[in-house]
Amino acid sequence: MIHPTAIVDSGARLADDVEVGPFTVIGPDVEIGAGSVIGPHVVVKGPTILGERTRIFQFASVGEDCQDKKYQGEPTRLVMGDDNVVREGVTLHRGTVQDRGETIIGSRNLFMAYVHVGHDCTIGDDCILANQVTLAGHVHIGDHAIIGGLSAVHQFCFFGSHAMAGGGSIITKDTPSYVMINGNPAQVHGLNVIGLKRRGFSAEAIRALSDSYKLVYRQGLTVEQALVEIRARFSLAETDHFVASIEASTRGIIR
Structure with missing residues (x-):
């Protein structure tokens, strides 16, 4: 052998x-x-x-x-x-x-x-x-993460579970779980819906995560305001994990 x-x-x-x-x-x-x-x-x-x-x-x-x-x-x-x-x-x-x-x-x-x-x-x-x-x-990478070719992640960054980075991404801030990012510097481009469906996430969880994503990225709220609103609206393990991934950030999340 x-x-x-x-x-x-x-x-x-x-x-x-x-x-x-x-x-x-x-x-x-x-x-x-x-x-x-x-x-x-x-x-x-x-x-x-x-x-x-x-x-x-x-x-x-x-x-x-x-x-x-x-x-x-x-x-x-x-x-x-x-x-x-x-x-x-x-x-x-x-x-x-x-x-x-x-x-x-x-x-x-x-x-x-x-x-x-x-x-x-x-x-x-x-x-x-x-x-x-x-x-x-x-660098800390969560479970089921996908990082596209030729991407680089800055020291001390967090990249959340079920998140996805497109090829050539330059990642200098923390990436919340479940989102898709791309670019130099990397920016958020939506929820990783296809990945979540492939991994068997329920329709209820995906809807809740989509609404949570919009609260953070589309409603003009501060991050703190958005997290308070997510907690008030949802009590799912998936949304709790999304919130926790943002709260764990030490470098600020990718916007």
């Missing part, structure tokens, strides 16, 4: 059925779960934990030291869940002690070619980052 040209450190812990391709290097303090396939010419550096059924394609660099100039070699980690797909040339960096010391990635995510995930990022489950998406340090 391990190609004879691969270099796997004796301090690495691989499940018995992990496949490792030619010329791949796996360092110490790396743990790889069952059913995983690590392709050729991949570098995995620890401390890194990769969950079960991880698929990594050629020339990816996973768990490398971050590019933050404050980083001085402290023992930080990259932790990934199960069923993630990491395509060609992707770079996933570990955390820094200036934050939690961890970069955390959930399960069932797709990182298309040449994606970069910077230090201390947190990514949820079931996300798609298209080709050449770049996340600066300390």
Whole structure:
């Protein structure tokens, strides 16, 4: 299962059925779960934990030291869940002690070619980052998020669950859950209705989220006024999550 040209450190812990391709290097303090396939010419550096059924394609660099100039070699980690797909040339960096010391990635995510995930990022489950998406340090991405190719996210930004960014977006503020954004600088272009329907959201929830979106973006209210009105009108988990995603903003939301 391990190609004879691969270099796997004796301090690495691989499940018995992990496949490792030619010329791949796996360092110490790396743990790889069952059913995983690590392709050729991949570098995995620890401390890194990769969950079960991880698929990594050629020339990816996973768990490398971050590019933050404050980083001085402290023992930080990259932790990934199960069923993630990491395509060609992707770079996933570990955390820094200036934050939690961890970069955390959930399960069932797709990182298309040449994606970069910077230090201390947190990514949820079931996300798609298209080709050449770049996340600066300390970025938080919710579940079921989609970020189009060639987009860049500024450090410390929040990108909410079920939100979608069109290709080439330059994202310098926080993105509430459920919305669609695009542009440079990115602007909001509506509710992600098609995505919500595909994921089985009820008609009632979609109507409530649409009305909530209009209160924030179309009625000329301040954000605070809009959130008060949403709470008064709706008592659904989806609208509560929409409100919470806005209240979590530290950089101001995209308008």
